[in-house]
Amino acid sequence: KNQVEQSPQSLIILEGKNCTLQCNYTVSPFSNLRWYKQDTGRGPVSLTIMTFSENTKSNGRYTATLDADTKQSSLHITASQLSDSASYICVVSFATSGTYKYIFGTGTRLKVLA
Amino acid sequence: EAGVTQFPSHSVIEKGQTVTLRCDPISGHDNLYWYRRVMGKEIKFLLHFVKESKQDESGMPNNRFLAERTGGTYSTLKVQPAELEDSGVYFCASSLKGGSQETQYFGPGTRLLVL
Numbered sequence: 001k002n003q004v005e006q007s008p009q010s011l012i013i014l015e016g017k018n019c020t021l022q023c024n025y026t027v028s029p030f031s032n033l034r035w036y037k038q039d040t041g042r043g044p045v046s047l048t049i050m051t052f053s054e055n056t057k058s059n060g061r062y063t064a065t066l067d068a069d070t071k072q073s074s075l076h077i078t079a080s081q082l083s084d085s086a087s088y089i090c091v092v093s094f095a096t097s098g099t100y101k102y103i104f105g106t107g108t109r110l111k112v113l114a
Numbered sequence: 115e116a117g118v119t120q121f122p123s124h125s126v127i128e129k130g131q132t133v134t135l136r137c138d139p140i141s142g143h144d145n146l147y148w149y150r151r152v153m154g155k156e157i158k159f160l161l162h163f164v165k166e167s168k169q170d171e172s173g174m175p176n177n178r179f180l181a182e183r184t185g186g187t188y189s190t191l192k193v194q195p196a197e198l199e200d201s202g203v204y205f206c207a208s209s210l211k212g213g214s215q216e217t218q219y220f221g222p223g224t225r226l227l228v229l
Contacts, residue, residue, distance in 0.1 A: 004156070031214040043118070043205050043220030044157075051215065089157070093214045099170045100214040104157040 002027045004092050004105035012111045017080055021108045023073040023090030031100060035064050035075045036089040038107070044089055047075070080112045116140070118221035120206050126227045132194040135224045139188070139208030145169075146189050147209075147218060148181060152202040160204075163189060164212055196228045 004025045013019050025033070032051045036044035048057045048064040050073070056065050061078045077084055087107040093100050119138045127133050139146045148160040160179070161171040165186035174181070178197070183189040193200050203225050207218040 036220075041222065043207070043222050045220070046217045049215055049217070095214065099162070100212075102159050106156045 002092075002094065002101075002103050004090055004103045006088075006090050006105035006108050008108060009106070010109040010111070012113060013080055015080060015082055015112050015114050019077050019080060019110065021075045021077075021088050021090075021110070023075070023105055025071050025073070025090070025092045025103070025105075027071075027092040027094050027103050029094050030068060030071075031093040031095050033064075033066055033073050034091045034093075035062070035073075036091060038087045038089060040086070047088075077110075080110075082112050082114060085110060085112045118206055118208050118219050120204075120221040120224050122224060123222065124225045124227075126229065127196055128229050129198055130195045132192065133196055133226060135191045135193075135204050135206075135226070137189045137191070137206030137208075137221060139206070140219055143208035143210050143219075144186065145209040145212045145216070145218075146183060147207040148189070148191055149205040149207065150202050151205065151223075152199070157205065160191075162212070169212065193226075196226075198228050201226055201228045 007022045034049045035047045038044040050066045063076045066073045089107040090105040093102050121136045146163040149157050151157045159173040162169045163183045166183050180192045203223040205223045207220045209216040209218045
């Protein structure tokens with residue numbers, strides 16, 4: 001069964017600290033993996049997209065890694081800011097029958113405290 | 115450039131009533147997607163339009179849901195009759211192209227509560 005699992009479910013850190021969010025997937029055949037940031041009351045916003053051949057991609061203070069062999073990804077946030085407080089969602093896509101399917105994780109809720 | 119907009123932002127209806135959600139994609143985006151997040155669960159795909167055609171509607175839960183995109187611009191998602199389990203947040207997203215590497219831009223969502 002195609003699934004995306006994220007951990008931890010929630011996380012509280014102090015401003016300025018680093019943190020790492022995890023995403024494990026069982027989606028096959030793999031097409032790509034995305035990380036989204038979703039602020040409360042808003043829609044998800046894309047942070048990174050990685051294909052099978054990419055094992056790291058950065059977007060400012062956000063760095064995503066991908067290990068396609070172990071089917072794991074992580075999102076590392078450096079020097080966290082209050083504005084990083086949001087849900088972070090991992091999405092894995094796969095191709096089937098001429099179209100693409102998108103499997104979402106339930107997200108990690110991050111709270112950054114001053 | 116305006117982003118994806120959705121209307122209404124919130125809707126509270128009674129079981130058995132009809133509700134129509136609207137999505138205006140980013141201008142020029144041929145691909146439009148509908149997603150739904152039921153409370154406590156992950157976001158799930160509902161359907162995908164390419165212009166006015168339904169490319170993939172495999173995620174539509176049942177025939178009480180009807181999506182249209184006449185003229186290939188804005189889209190509507192009608193739920194008739196609404197049931198309690200239809201409550202959730204309905205997101206719309208659009209992209210310029212339909213490939214898996216294309217960035218999808220999400221709207222703020224419509225929060226639907228069926229009582």
